Every structure is written in structure tokens, then in C-alpha cells.
Amino acid sequence: MRKTSSLLTALALATVGAPAGAVGHTIHVGGGGLVFTPSNIEALVGDTVTFVNDGGFHNVASDAGSPLSFRCANGCDGSGGNGDISNAAWSATITISQAAAHGSIGFHCEAHEGAGMVGSISVTNPVDLQSFSID
Ligand SMILES: [Cu+2]
Numbered sequence: 700m701r702k703t704s705s706l707l708t709a710l711a712l713a714t715v716g717a718p719a720g721a722v723g724h725t726i727h728v729g730g731g732g733l734v735f736t737p738s739n740i741e742a743l744v745g746d747t748v749t750f751v752n753d754g755g756f757h758n759v760a761s762d763a764g765s766p767l768s769f770r771c772a773n774g775c776d777g778s779g780g781n782g783d784i785s786n787a788a789w790s791a792t793i794t795i796s797q798a799a800a801h802g803s804i805g806f807h808c809e810a811h812e813g814a815g816m817v818g819s820i821s822v823t824n825p826v827d828l829q830s831f832s833i834d
Contacts, residue, residue: 721745726818729755733811738818744800748820749792756786757816762805766822769793769806784810800824 724746727736730753742748750759750771758772760782771791774780780791795804799822808816 721747724748726750728752728759728808729757733808733814733816735759735806735808735816735818739821740818741821741823742795744795744797744822744824746795747792748795749790751790752785752788754786754788756784756810757808758782758784758810759791759806760809762807762817765804765806766799766802767793767796767804770809784808795820795822797824 720743722743724740724742726738726740726748728750730736733755735750740748752772758770760770761768770776770782771780771793772782772785773787773789773791774782775791775793776782782791799820801824802822804820804822806818806820810816
């Protein structure tokens, strides 16, 4: 009986709070050059990605056709922030939603896209575990 209730407690704790296994990623913006560092990452649905401006006149905006749409600098457009290009020491966080599962989220700095200041987030989905089969 005691073992059973301990197990139930453990299961209850595991389901509270952030999605199981959610990871916070950080992508640095500018600083030493017209780059995102790292520029290409992998993430899961439920993870967050925080863009941090290390210096320079930058923002981060999703590419046309991206499964996730955002435009951020001092916060994000549409959620109380302002995505206009800024040289402030801003940071902004996006959450990878289900809409981006299995997709690639391309992003760029609107000031320096032409100089190659671009990146991408490749999204996989933990629900893929359902497709496991055992022979
Ligand atoms: Cu820039």
C-alpha cells in the first residue's frame, strides 16, 4: 500500500508544471558580428527559444511561410512588445507550439538578412514515440 501511494505521488509530481522534458534554448544575436549564435538548432514542441541581443542594431523575425510567426526585439509584436529593430540589450522568448511540429522555423534579422544574418529551428515532436512498434 505504501509503495503504491509513493508511486502515485511521483507520477503526480511529474505531470505538474512545464511539459515533461521542455528545454530552454538560447540564441545569441549580434555581438561580434552579423550572426545568430548558434544559427541552427533542434527543438521539441513545448521548448522555448530565447533570443538575446549581445550588441548591435537587430531584431528577429520569422521567415515568410514559417509554421510559427513572430517578430521580436523588445518583446514581440502582438503580445505587448515591439519587434522593431533595436540596439537595446533586449531579449525575447518564443515557445515552440504544436503548429511547428515537424517543421523548420526560419528566421532572420530584418536589418541584416541580406548580409546572411539568418537561422533556423528544426522541430521534432515527442509524440513521435507513439509510432514505435515492437516485433
Ligand atoms: Cu541584425
